[in-house]
Amino acid sequence: MIGDKKIVFSGVQPSGNLTIGNYLGAIKNFSRFSEDYKTFYCVVDLHAITVRQVPAELRRRTYETLALYMACGLDPKQNTLFVQSHVPAHAELGWMLDCYTMFGELSRMTQFKDKSAKHSQNINAGLFTYPTLMAADILLYQTDVVPVGIDQKQHLELARDIAMRFNQAYGDTFTVPEGYMSTDTMKIMSLAEPTSKMSKSDTNQNAVVYILDSKDDVMRKFKKAVTDSDACVRYSEDKPGVSNLMTIYRAFTGKSFEEIEREFDGRGYGDFKLAVGEACADGLAPVREEFARLMADKKYLEEVMKNGSDEAAYYARKTMSKVRRKIGFVN
């Protein structure tokens, strides 16, 4: 607790190129938390180097990620926004927690297995201990709630196990965090293959709409979106393409499925796709403009990073002094 507020922490990879799926399904949720929680959102550059990075690109994407989250509505006055490597306690606690994490536990992580297969030339120790650094991120702030995608569930459970193990050995030290998995209500599917999730790394460029896509790109992608031969705008499980477009249209316009069905009653898919494209492009325009404005003002972004890491470091320091004392380090 900070004051009378529970604590939310989440980490985001500096990978840029977020999709409307990330936007509608996750990022919009982030800003909602700040009303009831003390929120920390961290660009996890230390995690990023577990796979090879081009230095200039890593640096640029760190700025971009911060700018994009702010452009999507995360206000730095209401949320602590910072960069992981600016608070050295993350790496420090990460090392300590490595010593309370078993080789076998880390070996069982499915993301480690997947990434080792994908980067077989670079199966480094950091890739292996990635989850303990993530546990350190979370436990450093005595986090209560961690909003993450379902793919991070196993890592979150490991963070809980590490916290409980440490508390068992030394008495109450860490808050045991709960995951907050975003529900499927906002699951956005690929425009080309509407039975699989929209993924930012899809090689088919028409399948994915990125938050920063131009209006022309957005319109072109929706025009090419896969539908069916039924020519009827109706939400139904056996119409995955049309249903996905309706979900997107609903998210950007606030109209219900019934209203959408009425609006396009008797009209073809061509009209409908244009309308979805327009609504999406209009919804993203302010985000894109704000992103461009922020990226043109590096000084301001650096000020946000600095204020964020100063504040984060203050809370991290509290946890670290407790941890050092418990472990038996000389003060």
Ligand code: TRP
């Ligand atoms: N591993 C997370 C991901 O790839 C990012 C992350 C790092 C994170 N540290 C975190 C998420 C702490 C939540 C809490 O998405």
